[in-house]
Amino acid sequence: MRNILLILGLVLSLQMANAQSDEELITQTVNDYLEGGTNGEVERFKKAFLSDAIQKSVGKTGVTGMTVESLASKIKPNQKMERTTKIVSWSYAGTAATAVTETEYPTSKIIDLLNLLKVNNEWKIVSRVYSRIEKEESVTSSSPMVAKVDPKAKGKTAAATPPVKKKPVVNDGW
Numbered sequence: 750m751r752n753i754l755l756i757l758g759l760v761l762s763l764q765m766a767n768a769q770s771d772e773e774l775i776t777q778t779v780n781d782y783l784e785g786g787t788n789g790e791v792e793r794f795k796k797a798f799l800s801d802a803i804q805k806s807v808g809k810t811g812v813t814g815m816t817v818e819s820l821a822s823k824i825k826p827n828q829k830m831e832r833t834t835k836i837v838s839w840s841y842a843g844t845a846a847t848a849v850t851e852t853e854y855p856t857s858k859i860i861d862l863l864n865l866l867k868v869n870n871e872w873k874i875v876s877r878v879y880s881r882i883e884k885e886e887s888v889t890s891s892s893p894m895v896a897k898v899d900p901k902a903k904g905k906t907a908a909a910t911p912p913v914k915k916k917p918v919v920n921d922g923w
Contacts, residue, residue: 771867775839778865778872779848783834789827799866799873806879831855837888841865846872849888858882 778797785794798817805814832854839848844867852859864876 771841771872774867774872775841775846775848775865776836778874779836779839779850779863782863782874783836783850783852786824787830787832787834789825789829791821791824791826794824795821797874799868799875802873802875802877804877804879806881838890843867849890851888853884857884858886860888 781793782797785791785797795817800817802817803814804817804820805812807813832852834850834852837849837851837860839846841847846865846867848861848863848865850861850863852861859879859881861877861879863874865872866875867873
């Protein structure tokens with residue numbers, strides 16, 4: 750019995766280590782993208798992406814896109830950019846992940862929505878959609894909402910409504 754519990758504990762700890770490992774690897778990949786670009790580390794920046802990753806945004810002429818190589822060519826090697834970056838959020842399930850990042854420049858921000866896949870035990874950015882916003886703006890999120898499967902929708906996912914806050918009971922003397 751003791752050996753069974755020991756083996757069970759070992760299996761559970763290995764699973765937890767794997768989850769922590771994925772969390773660290775996702776964060777590292779996103780930081781390679783952010784810090785590589787900020788610090789002029791072109792190879793570190795490119796390493797974060799799958800070679801054929803797509804990037805899209807909406808510009809004055811409509812939807813525009815560029816390759817990783819095209820974006821990397823705009824980075825000045827070994828020159829630090831005047832910007833700050835942060836990971837706003839990330840989540841993952843299995844071999845798919847998503848991350849939201851914010852890059853703040855002196856006069857504006859770029860918000861990135863990154864999709865990552867675990868390929869050969871490495872997390873890689875496979876797509877990036879981004880938007881330039883005013884410096885005072887921030888990301889709008891549905892974080893209080895939780896996706897759930899609606900049994901009436903035959904497997905389609907629907908956004909769950911956030912729990913209703915109960916009004917405090919007021920003693921009106923009756």
